[in-house]
Amino acid sequence: NAGVTQTPKFQVLKTGQSMTLQCAQDMNHEYMSWYRQDPGMGLRLIHYSVGAGITDQGEVPNGYNVSRSTTEDFPLRLLSAAPSQTSVYFCASRPGTGVYGTEAFFGQGTRLTVV
Amino acid sequence: KQEVTQIPAALSVPEGENLVLNCSFTDSAIYNLQWFRQDPGKGLTSLLLIQSSQREQTSGRLNASLDKSSGRSTLYIAASQPGDSATYLCAVSWSNYQLIWGAGTKLIIKP
Numbered sequence: 018n019a020g021v022t023q024t025p026k027f028q029v030l031k032t033g034q035s036m037t038l039q040c041a042q043d044m045n046h047e048y049m050s051w052y053r054q055d056p057g058m059g060l061r062l063i064h065y066s067v068g069a070g071i072t073d074q075g076e077v078p079n080g081y082n083v084s085r086s087t088t089e090d091f092p093l094r095l096l097s098a099a100p101s102q103t104s105v106y107f108c109a110s111r112p113g114t115g116v117y118g119t120e121a122f123f124g125q126g127t128r129l130t131v132v
Numbered sequence: 133k134q135e136v137t138q139i140p141a142a143l144s145v146p147e148g149e150n151l152v153l154n155c156s157f158t159d160s161a162i163y164n165l166q167w168f169r170q171d172p173g174k175g176l177t178s179l180l181l182i183q184s185s186q187r188e189q190t191s192g193r194l195n196a197s198l199d200k201s202s203g204r205s206t207l208y209i210a211a212s213q214p215g216d217s218a219t220y221l222c223a224v225s226w227s228n229y230q231l232i233w234g235a236g237t238k239l240i241i242k243p
Contacts, residue, residue: 048229059136059221059233067229075230107176113228121166121223121231125175 019043023108023124030098030131038093038127040108046122047113049091053077053104054126060107066091067113098131105129134159136224138234146242147214153207153237155222160200163225167196167207170219170236179220180207212241 024039042049050065062075066085080102082094091110095102108124137156145151155165167179180189180196182205188197195208209216219238223231 050229052231052233057235059235060223060231061233062230065229073229109231111228119228120164120178120181121225122178123168123176128173 021108021110021122021124023106023127025127026125027128028130030095030129032098032100032131034098036095036098038095038106038108038129040091040093040124041089042091042108042110042122043089044110044112044122045088046110047088049085049108049110050075051081051083051091051093052107052109054107055104063093063106095129100131103129103131134224134226134232136222136232136234138220138222138237140237141235142238142240144240144242145212147212149212150208150210151212151239153209153220153222153239155205155207155224155234157203157205157224157232159226160203161226162200163227165196165198165205165225166223166231167194167205168221168223170221172219176221209239214241214243217241 021042047068051063052060054060061077064083066072106127109121111121112119135158164183166181169177182189182198193210198205219236221236222234
């Protein structure tokens with residue numbers, strides 16, 4: 018049972034480059050989300066999805082795009098990387114609509130450095 | 133605003149001691165609260181999930197309690213070991229689409 022899988026685990030980008038962080042889950046969860054973790058702060062929500070074709074912004078969405086074409090996949094795109102996007106990124110999934118108080122499951126994280 | 137606070141930011145105790153980590157939150161109308169462990173440079177390991185209707189959950193040497201009326205949760209670690217050294221994170225759900233996180237408590241267990 019793979020759970021939530023994120024790729025890559027590490028990435029170095031130059032300022033202005035674009036890239037996509039991949040996230041896939043095999044638990045048929047409706048809700049998926051992306052967080053970033055910065056030193057000394059709690060994780061912050063970037064974007065989330067409540068099902069295929071439905072996405073919305075979280076607390077810190079600027080500079081990031083998402084799409085959800087399938088239940089399983091929720092990629093995060095950095096359009097033009099900036100040093101301020103250096104962070105650790107976590108993808109999460111949980112059962113969704115109609116089910117309250119469910120546990121969130123997390124991928125192993127992607128450590129991104131923008132130089 | 134819904135916020136989660138963890139105090140202290142760091143804690144160092146001798147091996148074998150029992151210890152308590154604290155998490156406080158605004159707004160008692162939570163769905164649930166999760167405690168996570170994070171080792172340096174690693175991902176998030178879910179330790180315990182407490183539903184809004186529950187008062188506590190136990191797993192091995194770990195016990196988490198929830199008091200919604202006071203906006204507090206505690207994580208009790210019994211007979212601490214050096215392998216318990218990590219950062220412990222508290223995350224609260226007020227909806228199904230988002231967790232609000234504390235900044236964590238870095239725990240060091242001295243042999």
